[in-house]
Amino acid sequence: MVAMAYPKTWMGSEEADNDMALVERALDQDLAAFEALVARYQNRIIAYAARMLNDHDEAEDVAQEVFIKAYRSLESFRAESSFSTWLYRIATNLCIDRARKRKRSPQQAYSLDEPFDKEEERGGRDVPDLTQEPSRGVEREELRQQVRLTVAEMPDKLRAVLVMCDIQGMAYEQIAQTLGCPIGTVKSRLFHARADLARRLRLRP
Secondary structure, three states: OOOOOOOOOOOOHHHHHHHHHHHHHHHOOOHHHHHHHHHHHHHHHHHHHHHHHOOHHHHHHHHHHHHHHHHHOHHHOOOOOOHHHHHHHHHHHHHHHHHHHOOOOOOOOOOOOOOOOOOOOOOOOOOOOOOOOHHHHHHHHHHHHHHHHHHHHOOHHHHHHHHHHHHOOOOHHHHHHHHOOOHHHHHHHHHHHHHHHHHHHHHOO
16 A cells, blocks of 8 residues: 555644554554544544534534544545544534534533543643632633533534634644635634624623
């Protein structure tokens, strides 16, 4: 098999090379190689889908669908973007499709301060000591709840950019590749997303 050039902008070269090696092995019918890719990205995709859909159980279903679709479409992966970006693109499309189809209101919200990868501690924020400042802790939790609900109400395109950038910590370039739009569009959507979030929060009772 001819080795494919692999973009290394969003991750270390060693991890990128390892991803590409696993992809090539999976293309040669090595199921263990694809399972290794699933193990590496499963928690991140679940966390992303949970924030997009505001439903952790549904997010797990979406993640399973993402990897099934990725496995079935692996031959179409041409390494024009990183493997992780390709996965996020699939996840984004599936989340948007589900959000448009379901007609029920969001049921359970999930913390925007939870690390996007539960196996790692990066991305979290300090939780106040409620035993020392109970009133402040309650107020902060109420604000978080309002933010969660408000994000869930935002338009799909704005919510996707906000989650990817401000919660997942993705770079503009990676978001642009994931969504298939110019960096300028990403920046514009992010500006409007933040403004929309602030506006909606002001209007909440």
